[in-house]
Amino acid sequence: MAVTVRIxxxxxxxxxxxxxxxxxxxxxxxxxxxxxRRYPGFGGSIVTEDGAxxxxxxxxxxxxDVRYLGSLETAVEDGDTVSILPAVAGGEHT
Amino acid sequence: MSEGxxxxxxxxxxYSRHIILPGIGGAGQRKLLDSKxxxxxxxxxxxxAAMYLAAAGVGTLGILDFDRVDxxxxxxxxxxxxxxVGRPKVDSAAERLAGINPGVDVVRHDTxxxxxxxxxxxxxxxxxxxGTDNFPVRYLVNDxxxxxxxxxxxxxxxxxxxxxxVFLPGPETPCFRCLxxxxxxxxxxxxxxxxxxxxxxxxxxxxxxxxxAIKLITGMGEPxxxxxxxxxxxxxxxxxVKLRWDPECPVCGKAPTVTKLIDYEQFxxxxxxxxxxxxxxxxxxxxxA
Numbered sequence: 001m002a003v004t005v006r007i008x009x010x011x012x013x014x015x016x017x018x019x020x021x022x023x024x025x026x027x028x029x030x031x032x033x034x035x036x037r038r039y040p041g042f043g044g045s046i047v048t049e050d051g052a053x054x055x056x057x058x059x060x061x062x063x064x065d066v067r068y069l070g071s072l073e074t075a076v077e078d079g080d081t082v083s084i085l086p087a088v089a090g091g092e093h094t
Numbered sequence: 095m096s097e098g099x100x101x102x103x104x105x106x107x108x109y110s111r112h113i114i115l116p117g118i119g120g121a122g123q124r125k126l127l128d129s130k131x132x133x134x135x136x137x138x139x140x141x142x143a144a145m146y147l148a149a150a151g152v153g154t155l156g157i158l159d160f161d162r163v164d165x166x167x168x169x170x171x172x173x174x175x176x177x178x179v180g181r182p183k184v185d186s187a188a189e190r191l192a193g194i195n196p197g198v199d200v201v202r203h204d205t206x207x208x209x210x211x212x213x214x215x216x217x218x219x220x221x222x223x224x225g226t227d228n229f230p231v232r233y234l235v236n237d238x239x240x241x242x243x244x245x246x247x248x249x250x251x252x253x254x255x256x257x258x259x260v261f262l263p264g265p266e267t268p269c270f271r272c273l274x275x276x277x278x279x280x281x282x283x284x285x286x287x288x289x290x291x292x293x294x295x296x297x298x299x300x301x302x303x304x305x306x307a308i309k310l311i312t313g314m315g316e317p318x319x320x321x322x323x324x325x326x327x328x329x330x331x332x333x334x335v336k337l338r339w340d341p342e343c344p345v346c347g348k349a350p351t352v353t354k355l356i357d358y359e360q361f362x363x364x365x366x367x368x369x370x371x372x373x374x375x376x377x378x379x380x381x382x383a
Contacts, residue, residue, distance in 0.1 A: 009253040009328075010283065019329045055276040060335045068338050083324065083335060087229070087274040088252035088283055 003031055005082045014042040023082075028059065029072040031082065046084065047072070058085040099124075105197070109151055122312035123151065127197075129311045132156035132219040134207060134235055136183040138296030139225030139249045139303060141173040146304035147223075148191040148198045152311070155191060156219055158203035159183040170293035207231055209355035212238040221307050223247045225300060229277040230358035236270035237355060239263060240345045245310050246270075249303040252283075254292050256299035256325040259337060260306050260318045265346055267319055272340040277362040295327055 002022045007015050015021050015035075025031040029051075036043030046057055051072070053059065059066045060083040066074045076082065101109070101120070105127070112118045112126075131152050133140045136159040148155055163171075163178040163186055178186035184202035191200045203215055207226075212234055216222055222244050224235050232250075239246040243263040248270060250257045261269045302323065309315045324333045344352040 006326075006333075009255045009326075010289075019326060054278075056274050056278040058273065063333075063335045065336060065338055083333060085257070085322070085324065085335070086252075086283070087278050088250050088255070088257070 002078055003076045003080045003082055005031065005035065006084065008084055008086055010086050010088065011042070011045055011084065014039050014045065026075060027070075027072065028061070028066060028074045028076060028082070031076060032072070045086075056087040059083070060085065105151070108195070108197075112150065117314040118312055122314065125312050126151045126308065127153045129221070130154040130156070130219045131221045131223060131307055131311075132158060132203075132216060133223045133225060134158045134231070135225035135227065136161075136171070136173055136187040137167065137225060137227065138170040138251065138291065138293075139300040140187075140223070141171045142297050142300035143223050143225060143247075143249075143303045143307070144173060144187060144191060145194055146301060147307060148195045148200070150304070150308055151195065152198060152307075154199045154201060154218075156201040156203055156215075157184050157187045157191075158205065158207060158215065159187070160204060160206040166287075170291065170296050172297070207234060209234060209358065212355060213242060216242055216244060219244065221245050221247060221310050223249075223303050223307055225249060225296075225303070229362045230364055232270060233277065233361060234355065234358045236261065237345050237352060240269055241353075241355070247303045247306045247310070249296075249299045251291060251295050251299050253289055254295060254327040256295055256302075256323075256327070258299055258302045258306070258318060258323045258325070259321065260310065262319055263346070265341075265348065266339055267346075268337040268339045269343065269346045271345050272343045273322065273337055275340070275343075280363045292327055295325075298325060298327070 004020050005023050006020045023031045023034045025034050032043050032046055048054055053071060061074055061076055061080055109123045112123050113120050129152050131147055133144045136157050144157060161183050163174040163181050163183055165179050167174060173187040173190045182204050184204045188200045188202055191198060216238055222239050224246055226232055240263050246261040248259045248261055306317055309317045320337050321334050322337050341348045344350060
């Protein structure tokens with residue numbers, strides 16, 4: 001089952017610089033586990049050590065915030081697009 | 095200018111393309127002329143936002159920035175010229191904006207935004223445009239606009255990615271804290287100075303902020319309320335995701351727990367400078383985006 005995961009610029013170094021990757025799994029957690037296997041370290045930027053979603057990272061399945069679906073247990077289907085949204089502040093800090 | 099005052103001949107010509115435009119018209123242009131907008135930050139986002147808002151005839155345009163123009167700004171901050179390096183940004187911004195439209199009353203706020211001055215600075219304005227560069231000020235601007243009941247036009251950039259949204263005050267519509275309840279750990283998000291930023295990116299996101307401010311003022315269209323625009327310049331992709339109001343939000347939720355401005359540097363885990371001038375609290379810098 002292939003789901004497209006869109007990778008924001010800030011996390012692209014984990015995945016070889018590409019803007020999106022395909023991942024497999026039936027839930028968001030399985031998708032992230034798949035990505036962590038293939039790109040070690042990627043999962044830690046999304047999920048806490050306790051296995052919860054970081055509060056400064058939002059995940060969307062298609063256009064829905066997964067916090068209002070099933071969080072990491074949200075089911076994903078072939079053809080879905082997952083977007084990762086990290087909090088970014090803006091420009092230079094002086 | 096009093097409401098309903100007739101346009102001058104110069105105004106009829108200057109704003110003719112808006113006045114004939116369905117959706118703006120004479121009534122919308124009058125609203126723009128009577129409006130007051132505060133741009134927080136005269137950097138990458140604030141440049142196009144302020145320039146388009148000045149061109150559109152926003153009556154009073156506040157520009158808040160404590161910083162001076164640096165050579166590294168000029169790759170993206172079109173408010174400032176090469177000759178302006180070393181000058182206060184509010185001064186070069188005011189000159190550029192007066193050149194675009196001398197009819198605009200540009201108010202210079204040559205200061206950092208703090209928990210102490212935020213209310214008094216923002217109070218006269220109808221719409222706040224956030225072009226800041228760091229998390230403490232982002233949360234400060236969000237909380238202050240919610241508490242003052244002012245609409246906030248949000249924009250943010252990182253390398254090649256941009257975000258934009260509109261946060262209305264009050265419950266039922268989301269604010270920045272509904273989107274990001276907590277800031278990332280300090281140091282986990284590199285700044286533009288460390289990570290670089292594509293120079294055109296703030297031009298696009300700041301222009302979108304100008305669009306949203308004008309829509310809020312004129313009442314036309316559907317503002318980005320409850321929606322977050324994600325822009326990827328490399329993929330040239332615009333995506334909109336849904337933003338939900340969080341009933342548990344500490345600022346705009348059903349039972350707010352943050353009811354006055356706090357120390358936002360502490361909230362964001364940023365150590366306060368040991369010899370910060372003035373009262374303790376947020377003295378974080380707006381500006382460079």
